[in-house]
Amino acid sequence: MKKILLSLFAMMLAMCAAAEDGHQLWLRYDTLNQAKVSANRHSPTIDIAVNELKTFASGQQITLKIDRSLPDDEGFNLQTDSKQRIVISARRDIGLLYGAYSLLERQHLSAANGQCQLSSVPARNAPYYNLRLLNHWDNLDGSIERGYAGESIFEWFHLDKNLIKEYARANASIGINGSVLNNVNASPKILTTDYLNEIKTIADILRPYGIRVYLSINFASPMALGDTPTADPLDSGVAAWWKKKADEIYRLIPDFGGFLVKANSEGQPGPGDYHRTHAEGANMLADALQPHGGIVMWRCFVYATNHVGEDRVMQAVSEFKPLEGQFRSNVILQTKNGPLDFQPREPYSPIFDQMKLTPNMVELQITQEYLGQSRHLVYLGPLWQEFFSFVNPKSLRGIAGVANIGKDRNWCGHHFSQANWYAFGRLAWNPFEESEDIARDWVALTFANGKQSNLEVLVTLMQNSREACVNYMMPLGLHHIFEFDHHYGPCPGGTRPDVPTVWCPAHYDQADSLGVGFDRTTTTGTGATAQYREPYAQMYNSLETCPEELLLWFHHVPWTYRMKNGQTLWQNLQAKYNEGVGEVDRMIYIWQQLRPQIDDQRWREVNDRLQHQLENAREWRNVCLDYYGSFAEKSAKE
């Protein structure tokens, strides 16, 4: 009997723990079945909205109303009348669903903050961008390039429809309206009829949640699939193949969004293989999609063989600037926030200054390839907000985020990496939001469980976490000093005989007995500073005016150089690395104090990862200071 009771108890414990495994993300609403909800129309989307409100809204009368006179296609109005009845109105069905999620979120936040309901809901709410896309780097075999949360949720030919529906719901709740399902290093097979039928199934699940499906394509697909002898974009047979393929896709998926293309970059095929320009390649695809209303998102992440010897961070501008005005109207360039590759800190990419006639959208990386992956707590809100402080959101046509989603029970590997998915959605909806406000909402939704709590300290922890990561990995503008391939651990000064010099850490830190850093000035360096608009071009070009946080990105600086605080560069570098480690120590201290307020499973899982992060941070500091110290100390003695 005792044994049975014990095992029953163990089972109950396991069930409780499972309830807090993080799978519910920020959508931790109690089932209330209280609200009386009515709608003046029905559709799959409106029915979801009604159902969500009926199930989770607190006792209210709620009316959903389609009102075609409203201006925004995806926006909504939320109003309460004198009797506290709520009316959500929208021009289109999806607006009602967004309004429903907004209402639920506000109710949940109000409960957590102890405020009066709906006080903070703006009457009118509409997304800033029409294109708010996740980019999955998911391969057809289930693996994910730079994925740190398990295998792909898109299990081809065995699709888990429930999981995909949960994914759709989570995205709709933060306003994401498009998913590129596969890796930009794309397999041609994705365009075969077997896969397209599967994609139709996914599109059918995502559609009621307002999410369109897009695909990454391999530029050489017609040739790789054996249908044409070439993939030359000016070959009429090739163009006809793409038109036919587009027709096939749209027959299956009438609201298909379009193609994302990585061409002539890191070994991918492209128009350059036939001495054609990126514009010629993009336009050929654009023509195939245009009759159906589809778009081409053409990535600017190129550093190809025709640029040998040119500083990698300059290549996008050199390649695309001469093509201004040559792209079809349904082509949008897609550019990473920084000119190199999603480093913990980069200056913004100057292509956003240079291309005035061609629409551009920014590609952010939610998966933390270079920021501790799913093992480090690094909240990316401040990084993205920093980007928007240099690049006017107005100048962009849309926003894409490289997803951090996998089959791990908690979706993102680290419980706090969910905050990056959430923050991406919120910023895509409104790029002017403060990252701190987003973190505050996420904390309340994710950890307060609808009750009043005192978790403000977590908001500060999250806000500081990105700078901590910069400091323990690569402060003062150091960059790309990661271990080869996996981009996780430190490898300052690294070289490898089988890797071209320009991909090696030694190429980026340029440490020697005189100093450290990459000279990108117009006087003695690569001249990359000249690609920036004023005042940044001059500011970055001069050692005196360059912001210290980007110093070693733009300058090769003597170890004994006096920084603004009067100490030498070397002393500052040491202080920064120590600051980074100290911050992780503080994060652990804070997390320990919060133990009584956080459920056991998530507390333990985060705690384990924080301990690991501290070990890694110390390793980063020690390895880097050892390596740079070997030059700096010598230089001090000379």
Ligand code: GCV
């Ligand atoms: C999808 C970096 C990453 C690659 C990625 C590439 C890209 O180089 O390390 O994994 O490939 O960027 O954005 O295309």
